[in-house]
Amino acid sequence: MSDLITFEYPLHERSRTLLRLEHCFRQFDYHVSIDNPWATRAAMTAMLDISSILARADIKSELIKEMERQTVVLGKMRQTQGIDTEMLEDVLLKLNTNIASMHNLGGQLGKKIRDHEFLKTILQRSSLPGGDCDFDLPLYFNWLEQSYEHRRSQLENWMASILPLRQSVDLLLMLIRGSAVPRDEVAENGFFQKTLDGSVTVQMVRIYMSKHAQLFPEVSGGKHRFNIRFMETEPLEHPQQTSSHVDFKLTTCVM
Numbered sequence: 001m002s003d004l005i006t007f008e009y010p011l012h013e014r015s016r017t018l019l020r021l022e023h024c025f026r027q028f029d030y031h032v033s034i035d036n037p038w039a040t041r042a043a044m045t046a047m048l049d050i051s052s053i054l055a056r057a058d059i060k061s062e063l064i065k066e067m068e069r070q071t072v073v074l075g076k077m078r079q080t081q082g083i084d085t086e087m088l089e090d091v092l093l094k095l096n097t098n099i100a101s102m103h104n105l106g107g108q109l110g111k112k113i114r115d116h117e118f119l120k121t122i123l124q125r126s127s128l129p130g131g132d133c134d135f136d137l138p139l140y141f142n143w144l145e146q147s148y149e150h151r152r153s154q155l156e157n158w159m160a161s162i163l164p165l166r167q168s169v170d171l172l173l174m175l176i177r178g179s180a181v182p183r184d185e186v187a188e189n190g191f192f193q194k195t196l197d198g199s200v201t202v203q204m205v206r207i208y209m210s211k212h213a214q215l216f217p218e219v220s221g222g223k224h225r226f227n228i229r230f231m232e233t234e235p236l237e238h239p240q241q242t243s244s245h246v247d248f249k250l251t252t253c254v255m
Contacts, residue, residue, distance in 0.1 A: 004249075007207040009219035011226060014062060015176065015203040017053065021169050024050045032155055035148040041132070043155055047113065048123045050162070054110035063168050064102050070175055070255070071095045094171055101164035112161040118143075119158070176203045179255030190215075190230040190242035192250075198224055200254050208249035215242060 010016040027046035031039040053059075074092055077083055113119055122140055125131040134141040144151070159166075185192060196202050205226060207217050216239075218229045230246045231239040 003210055003212070004208045005211045007209075007217050007219075008204055009207070009217075009221075009226075010204045011202045011221060011223070012204070014066060017057070017059060017062075018169050018173055018176075019204075020053055021050060021165070022173060024053070025166055025169070028155075028159065032152055037144040037151075040144055040148075040151045040155070044122065045126065047155065047159060048119065048126065051110040051113040051119075052123070054108070054162070054165075055114060058108075059165075060102060060105065060109045063165070063172070064099055066172060067095050067099050067102075067168060070172070071099070073255070091175070098164065098168045098171055102168055105162075105164055109162055109165055113158055116158070176253045176255045177206065177251075179203075179253045180251050182206070182208055182249040182251045185248055185250045187228060187230050187246040187248065190244060190246055192228040192230075192246075192248075193225060194250075194252070195225045196223065196252075202226075203253045203255060206251040206253065208251075209246070213246075215246060217248075 008019060010019055024046045028043050028050070031043035031046065034040075071092060074088060074095070077088060078085065114123070118139065122132060122137060125136055132140065202223070205219065205228075207219070207228065209215065209217075214233050215230045216233060218231055220227050229241050230248075232242050233239065
């Protein structure tokens with residue numbers, strides 16, 4: 001197991017949305033595989049969170065535009081000396097396949113989930129603290145008591161309506177994360193600042209440090225620069241910036 005922990009901070013709203021969706025998809029994958037009603041509840045919550053994120057903006061159009069942009073950028077690399085053309089063509093094929101799949105999705109993403117009366121009721125009650133109790137949602141309680149195979153089959157059927165979205169999110173984040181290599185950096189007295197080239201769009205920064213450092217990074221910034229303050233993990237109530245120099249690795253993802 002790696003001794004490093006990776007912190008990611010999006011510097012672009014699109015990357016922020018991609019990371020939130022990935023987070024929810026991972027939660028769903030983990031809990032849907034467990035034969036337990038409480039795990040099914042957690043998988044349901046993750047799925048409904050995804051549908052709520054998709055309702056806030058035209059993410060379908062945004063992802064298609066981003067994949068089309070990546071296709072143009074990567075297409076220009078075909079003549080670059082030393083490039084792995086086989087890998088490049090594979091990535092371009094995946095991008096074009098995902099673009100076509102997203103175009104084929106009818107209507108707004110997640111609408112099938114949000115319009116389902118059973119799921120809509122759970123979503124409405126879940127907005128209240130403890131609102132999905134058994135006495136509040138007896139139908140949901142009954143459903144949770146059905147066989148694991150039945151619950152999992154229905155959850156996966158609902159999620160199938162946004163499968164192309166999942167594939168697009170995974171592909172774009174793979175490209176973003178792989179767009180640069182980590183560099184060794186030092187934060188003097190726990191502080192690091194980097195000025196960015198305004199002519200390129202920095203999607204996110206990735207910070208790698210030891211799990212045993214007893215530190216975590218707080219990142220702030222925008223399109224022109226970003227700052228990192230390394231905070232001591234203790235006390236949990238009021239973390240303070242460390243006064244020590246901190247060695248870490250940094251990737252500035254510009255894809």
